[in-house]
Amino acid sequence: MKRLAAVVALLGLATATACSSTDNKPAGGGSASGGLFTTIDVNRPGIDASAPANPYNPKGNAFPGYTTMKIGWVVNHLTDPNKALPGMAASWEIEPDNSAITLKLQPNAKWSDGKPVTAEDVKLSIALAYTQGSTAFAVTPGAAGAAAEVTVVDDKTIKITQDPANPSPKFARGVLDTTVLPSHVWSSAVPATIWDTIKTARGDGPEAEKAREEITALGQKVIAFAPPKDVAGGPFVLERVNPGEALLVKNKHFFNAANVAPSQVKFLNYTGNEQIWNYLTQGKLDHSGFVAAPTDVMNRIKAAPGSEVIKGYSPVAVSMAFNQSKKPYDNVHVRRGLAYLIDREQVTKVASPEGGTPATTTSGIHQKAAAAWIPDTLPKLEPYKADLAKAEEEFKTAGLTKKDGKWTLADGTPWKVSMHAPAGFSDWLSAQENIKSQLIKAGIDAEVVTTADYPVYLEELAAGKYDVGFWLIALGPAPYDIFQRLYGASNGWANVGGKIKHSPAGKSGNWMGSPEEIEVDGAKINPGELTAKLNSVGPDEAKPIMSQLAMAANQDLPVIQLWDYINNQFVNNSRFTGWPHDDEVLRLGTGVLPSGVWIQQGLVKAKQ
Amino acid sequence: MSIVLESTSATIRRNFWNGVWRVMKRKPSRMVGVVIILGFAFMGVFGPMFFPAQLPDNPDAITQPPSWEHWFGTDPQGRDVLALVITGSRYVLLSAAVTALITVVLGTAIGLYSGFKRGRWDTVLMRITDMKLTIPGLPLLLVLATVWKFGNPIQMGLVLGLLGWGGVARAVRAQTLSLRERGFIEAARGLGLSTTHIIGKELLPSMAPYIAMNMLIAVTGAVYAQVGLFFLGVLPYESDNWGVMLNLAVFQAGAMITPTALGYLLAPLLAILLLTLGIVLVVDAMDEIFNPRLREE
Helix, strand or coil, X not given: CHHHHHHHHHHHHHHHHHHCCCCCCCHHHCCCCCCEEEECCCCCCCCCCCCCCCCCCCCCCCCECCCEEECEXXXXXXXXXXXXXXXXXXXXEECCCCCEEEEEECCCCECCCCCECCHHHHHHHHHHHHHCCCCCCCCCCCCCCCEEEEEEEECXXXXXXXXXXXXXXXXXXXXXXXXXXXXXXXXXXXXXXXXXXXXXXXXXXXXXXXXXXXXXXXXXXXXXXXXXXXXXXXXXXXEEEECCEEEEEECCCCCCHHHCCCCEEEEECXXXXXXXXXXXXXXXXXXXXXXXXXXHHHHHHHHCCCEEEEEEEEEEEEEEEECCCCCCCCCHHHHHHHHHHCCHHHHHHHHCCCCEEECCCCCCCCHHHHHHHCCCCHHHCCCCCCCHHHHHHHHHHCCCEEECCEEECCCCCECEEEEEEECCCHHHHHHHHHHHHHHHHCCCEEEEEEECCHHHHHHHHHCCCCCEEEEEECCCCCHHHHHHHHHCHHHCEEEECCEEEECCCCCXXXXXXXXXXXXXXCEXXXXXXXXXXXCCCCHHHHHHHHHHHHHHHHHHCCEEEEEEEEEEEEEECCCEECCCCCHHHHCCCCCCCHHHHHHHCCCCEECC | CHHHHHHXXXXXXXXXXXXXXXXXXXXXXXHHHHHHHHHHHHHHHHHHXXXXXXXXXXXXXXXXXXXXXXXXXXXXXXXXXXXXXXXXHHHHHHHHHHHHHHHHHHHHHHHHHHHHHCHHHHHHHHHHHHHHHHCCHHHHHHHHHHHCCCCCHHHHHHHHHHHHCHHHHHHHHHHHHHHCCCHHHHHHHHCCCCHHHHHHHHHHHHHHHHHHHHHHHHHHHHHHHHHHXXXXXXXXXXCCCHHHHHHHHHHCCCCCCCHHHHHHHHHHHHHHHHHHHHHHHHHHHHHHHHCHHHCCC
C-alpha cells in the first residue's frame, strides 16, 4: 500500500512538474509562430511588478529596444560618437558644423494603440528629456552640446539646433539618444506651458533660476508618472508583469513588425550574477548582456547546448587611481614604481580573465580606441612592463628606503598601500587582493578595504578619504568623455559654461590632485584645458590633443591602467539565430538592451 | 577540624572529576565533542602561527577542486582553502568567546540581582530586559554595520554580547526566584551568612551547569550571527573570514554552478558544522554531569 502511495505521489509530482514546466513555448498557448524569446534586463536586477511602464523610473517596467524607442540607436563606434542605427527616426541630416540635426521620422511608425507617431510626439519627448537633464537637452547654464531650438517642420520632420555658446561635436549623439514617448499618453506628465518654462530656464537671472527649479521638480513628477496602459513604440508591448518575470507581446503596429521574429519576449527576474549564470548554464536565455563570470562558470555556460559567447569592444577600462594629496602618492616616482611593480597580466588573469584584456600601457584610452585615435603615439609610450628592479629604482629616486625587506617612507614611517573598493564588485576586490599579494611579496605592506556600496564609495572617494581606489576610465567613444575621467572634475578641472576653472587638491571634488601643469616632451601643458578643448573640436583637431594627453597620462600616471574591458554577449542558437558579431552593434547607448534593437532591425531570425 | 574539612572538599572534588570521567566514557561521542572543542580552541590560538601573514597564492591554480595538496581546493586567488579556514578561525572564535562571556556575565548578573532582590529593581531590570528582547537582532546589526566597521573581533563580540544577554537574564531570574525559597537558602539566611556568600556559594553553584550550557550555546549563536553578517557583505572584507569565504564561494567563484569551487564553499561550512556538533555533544555531557537524575547508573 505504501509503495502504491509512493508511486501515486511520484506520478502526481511528475504531472505537477510537467504543468509548471518553463520550456520556451509561447505563454497562453497563443498561435505565435516566431516563438518566445527569453532574456534578462542586465541593467536592472529585481523586477518590480508594481513599477510603472516608465523609462525614466529607475524600477520602471520599460525595456529600451523592446518596448521603448529612441530617436536613433547610437552605436559603439571606436571614434565617431554620432554614428547610430535608425530608431524612431528613419534618417537624419547633421549640418557639417554640427550646428543642427534634422530628423525624418519613420513614415509608417505607429504606437501600439494604432495612433501614428508624429513630430509632436518627439517634441514632447524632448520636453520630458529636459526634465531629466539629458546631454543635449539641458537647462544648466553653459552646458556643452545643449540644444537651442526645437522646430517641428512637418508631421514627420523635426529640426533641433545647437546652442552656439558652447557647442559639442557629440551634439547629434545627445539628440539621437532620446527616448520617444506618445504625447497622447505623456502630455499630462508635464504642464502645457513646459516650453515657456524651458525657454526661461535657459536664460539668466532669478526668473531663469526659478524656472530651472520648476523643471527639476517636474523631473520628479515625470519619474513617478504611471501611464494607465503601456503604449509602446517598439516591437513589443508589455502584456503582464509579476515578480518572477515580465511578458511582452509583439506590437502589431510596429513599423518593421514583419521582420520581428519572436512573438513574445519574457524577461526573467534575477537578483545577482549567480542567478544569471544559472539561467545561462541551463540554456534558458536566448540573450544576456555582459555579466562577469569566473573561467569555470564561463566554461559551463559555453558547454550549454546552443550557447555562444560573442566578444566585442567595450569602451571602458579600470584603473588604480591615486590621491596625490596623500604621501607618498604625490611623488611621481612612487606611482611609476608601482606601475613597474604591478604585473597587470597576473591581475587580469585572476580578477577578470573573461571580461578584460591587460592594459598594454597607461594612456587613458582603451587599447582598441587608442590604436584608432593615436596609432603613432602608442609605440612612444612607456609600457610599464612588470620589472621589480625598475620599480625599486623608482622608489629609491622617490626617497623611499628598504629596511629589513620592507619599504618605508622617506621619513622612516611605515608605508601601507590602502586600497578601497565597493563591496560586491568582485572583480575589483579580486584584483586588489592580487595586487596586495604582489606588493607584500615586494616588501610593501598593503590592505584591501571595502565600502558598503558604489554610491557611498564614490562619495568617500570624492571627499578624499581614500589613498588609492579603483576608477573607471576611457569612457569612449567621444574624446572628451575619454579624458575627462583623468583630467576632469575629479582632478580639479571643472567645465562651467565652456570655461575651465581649476580647484586646488582637496577642494570642489578634486580628489586626484594632479599638478595643474605637466611637462610633456619638454613643454608644459595644462591637461584639463586640453581635455576641455576636446569638447569643441572635430576628430582631426582632437588627435594631436589626445596624443599629448595620452603622453601626459603615461608620464605622470594619475592612475595605473589595469585592464580594458571586453564586452561579452551571451546568446543561444537553439531557438534563434542571426546574432550580430559586429563590435559596433554589440553595445549600444546607455541602458539600451541590444537584443531588442537586433530584433527590431530584423537581424535575429527564428530557427527553422 | 580544618584538616578534616579540606580533606572532605578534596574528596568531593575528586569524586566530581571521577563522575565527569565516567559520564564522558559512557558515550564516546561526548569525548569526540571535547576533542572537537579543544581542537577549535587550539586552532584559534595557535593555528595562524603555522602560516605566514600573507598566505602564498598561485595565479595559475585559482579555484581548484580538492586534491592531496589542497584538501579543500584553492580560492579564486590560488590560496589553500584549509589555510584560510585556519587563519580565519581566530577572528570568528575570539569574537564568539567574547560574545559568550558578555552574554553570560551580563545575563547572569542581571538575572541573579533581579531575582534575589525582587521589588522595584526586579521590575526595572526586567522591563529593560523585555525591551531588549523585543529588538530584532539581525536588522539592528545590519544598521550598526553601516556605522561601525567591526574590524576587531573584540568589538564584534562586544556588540553581539550586548545584544544577546536578554534570554539568559530572564532564565537566571526564574531559577533564582525558585531557588531562593528552598530550604538550604533559608538555612543559610538563618545562619546569618552574608548575601555575597549566599549568592556566590549557594545560588551560583546550583545554576552553574545551566550558565555553562548557555555560554556554549551563545558561542554557536555568535558564530552564526557574525558569519551571516560577513556573508551578506555588510562588514569589512577580510579574505580569510569564514563569512567572506562563503560569500565569495557563491558570488565570485560560482560554487552553486561549478563543482571546482565546492571545496571553497564547504570548508567554512564544515568548520561551523563541526564546531556546533562539538558544542552539542559537550552540552549533552554537561547535562548529565550536573543533573544527577539523568545519570544512568
